[in-house]
Amino acid sequence: MPGIVHVVDDDASYLTAIQQVLEASGYRVATYASAQQLLDQQPDENKGCILLDVRMPGMSGLELQRRLTERGSTLPIIFLTAYPDVSTTVKAIKAGADDFLIKPVGPDVLLRAIARAIARHRDARELDGELEALRSRLSTLTPRQLQVFQIIVQGKTNKHAARELGNAERTIKAHRRAIMDKFQVQSVVDLVRIAERLGVLGAKDEPDATA
Template structure:
């Protein structure tokens, strides 16, 4: 699986050895001598990647970097490496979302499997992110009135109910509904409801909507 592995370790010889192993396997590799260096030269998160991160380093530690990246909203999976087992640190890192945790020296096949899994997870996350961005873009094309109709019908309300709630007619609501289906590129109400759930629209809508835009 193609992908970029970002190696963060203050041991130059270890960085070199890991880089050779990963490049031999077919991965692109970017190395950093410190956690701060990665923060200063943030990875591109629009391509599948993962971080291979040492726990104990001069300056910011691996867990410190993990916390910073979480604050920045990073989605890059992290595989931790450490020369010293510390249960507290391990549990904290895993709870914070680390993909895996290895004690040096780690077997090459185990490390490569962990990296492959991490890259696959990030690739899936990127695909889902792309799908959501597409759905949000489609939703943004709805007019204010169409958005009102959308938010009513995805709650399971009928055209008659929507017409009454918006002070419109069933015929007008039906026309809006057809345009909404076309703009959102769906064939059924069930698909429209699924989109509303994925975008969090259903969670945002509660109670009757107020009509401030007039009929039709």
Template sequence: MPDIVYVVDDNASFRKAIQLTLDKTGYRVVTCASAEQLLDQRPDENAVGCILLDVRMPGLSGPELQSRLTELGWTMPIVFLTGYTDISITVKAIKAGADNFLIKPVSEDQLLRAIKVAIARHEKERALRGELEALRARLAILTPRQRQVFEVIVRGKTNKHAARELGCTERTIKEHRRVIMEKMQVQSVAELVRIAERLEVLGPEPTPRDD
């Protein structure tokens, strides 16, 4: 399915011109005359794409829509298009996560380049989120005891230390370790450590008690 571009601008002739440009380059184009219209129809988060967003519009402004989309958890990149140069708005939008900020009139090459970069970033972020979701799903199928062993292993403890810490035999730790690596679909402890770091599942190591 072609990548999608949402064009949100209250200027009908501008929307039409952008649509003609993007249609001939193979993008799916959805035009909206207001921020509210985009919110009503909801961007397709399952699609790869970006949002071309005007800054000043009746009703919700572009930056206000950006904030609303962030609150709703929508991650599609935003490329702002505006006919007004306002450094403070530009800086605020970029800090809030906007992918680019273009001043009208914008050349076709500049526009297409900005869209290409934004969509490439969206595609990469979606792939990373998919990987993280898969890793979380694997971690979730560990039993509570396996989760304990997992956390001890990725802290760099030997089987002997793990057995002592968890009150079991080294043989039991070895078997848990084998099952954990099978469930997590890895071949080495180094891979388990990388997964723990990516999922940020480890807090500070417990301080031993002085008994």
């Protein structure tokens, strides 16, 4: 299944029409007559997106967006409105909305927007997972290995690292092998890329540690 689409709109006939279009395209659909209903349900963060009306009785679409963000939700939001205005659009996009569509929306336009939103969300989650795995591996480095890592990703030689840290060159080579094993890479180029992703490229050395 391509994902779950959460549709929030106070217009019951519109909810029914949207649900039929989406289910015919293979989506699972959850409908909500108010923003509060979705907030109470706490939808699954793993996949899907939210189609959200801007103007509704009670909590508005923008307010729901704000509250979901406060809860740490990363589900992409596509706003739908029959009453567009620049100020609302800007607020929604600045707050992280994935798209802003004007009713009535043709099925093709809607389906393309949903597919883009779900794909971006999936890609972002995969990147977050990869980054978390790299952070976990970084945390397994000993203090000395971290120093060696920070030196070699700057393009410095084993000899330079040995001189800077007061170790024998063979000790630096052993640390370097251990670092590559922990990160599961084969080259310094790979380590440099990892350092860039982790934001530690060019970081200052930690205080001296024993080998």
